[in-house]
Amino acid sequence: NADFGILISKDKAALAKIFDDLKGKMTAVGDEYLLTNSTNKELALKLITPSVLAETDRKTTADGSGYHVVSASYGGNEYFVAFGNLKDFSNANIGYITVMMNMSPTLAKIRTALFVNIAIYLVILIAISFAINYSLKKTVIGPVVNLTRIADDISMGKLSEKVEIP
Numbered sequence: 001n002a003d004f005g006i007l008i009s010k011d012k013a014a015l016a017k018i019f020d021d022l023k024g025k026m027t028a029v030g031d032e033y034l035l036t037n038s039t040n041k042e043l044a045l046k047l048i049t050p051s052v053l054a055e056t057d058r059k060t061t062a063d064g065s066g067y068h069v070v071s072a073s074y075g076g077n078e079y080f081v082a083f084g085n086l087k088d089f090s091n092a093n094i095g096y097i098t099v100m101m102n103m104s105p106t107l108a109k110i111r112t113a114l115f116v117n118i119a120i121y122l123v124i125l126i127a128i129s130f131a132i133n134y135s136l137k138k139t140v141i142g143p144v145v146n147l148t149r150i151a152d153d154i155s156m157g158k159l160s161e162k163v164e165i166p
Helices: 011-013 018-027 041-047 050-063 102-153
Strands: 002-009 028-029 034-035 067-076 077-087 094-102
Touching: 002 077, 011 034, 011 041, 011 094, 018 034, 028 041, 028 094, 034 041, 050 067, 050 077, 077 102
Parallel strands: none
Antiparallel strands: 002 034, 002 094, 028 034, 067 077, 077 094
8 A cells, every 4th residue: 555645846836827726735845845635644744854855856866867765654654755756848847756655564574474484494404404414323423333332342352243344
């Protein structure tokens, strides 16, 4: 589930006659932008702060990509907020289209998958450890123990003992 919003630069909004009918529905975000047509206005006003907008302006201008993504927290949930340039017909930037997505359910699924993967890898690692242990017991430790037993018997005078070398 994602929420959307439109941020329009105040100086561009003042020039456009189309925004006359939206004047009562716009909310100022900082000194430079107006929020309009948001699917969740309260969330947008909590996540989109003047400092986030200043960083977005700087990043989208510096790298020329036209988009910027930030993470923010609100109400115990983690959100990704994506900003995409909103342009007019002359290709001038007049604001941003925003998408706000609650990442808490996704992060919970990732954590669950991570723990399941760790558990599976631990079981595989333990199985491999037991296989190596069994193999070493049969091929190295067993013959050494047998040879030690036969050497003890020979040292006790049992000269009839034979050492089998595989």
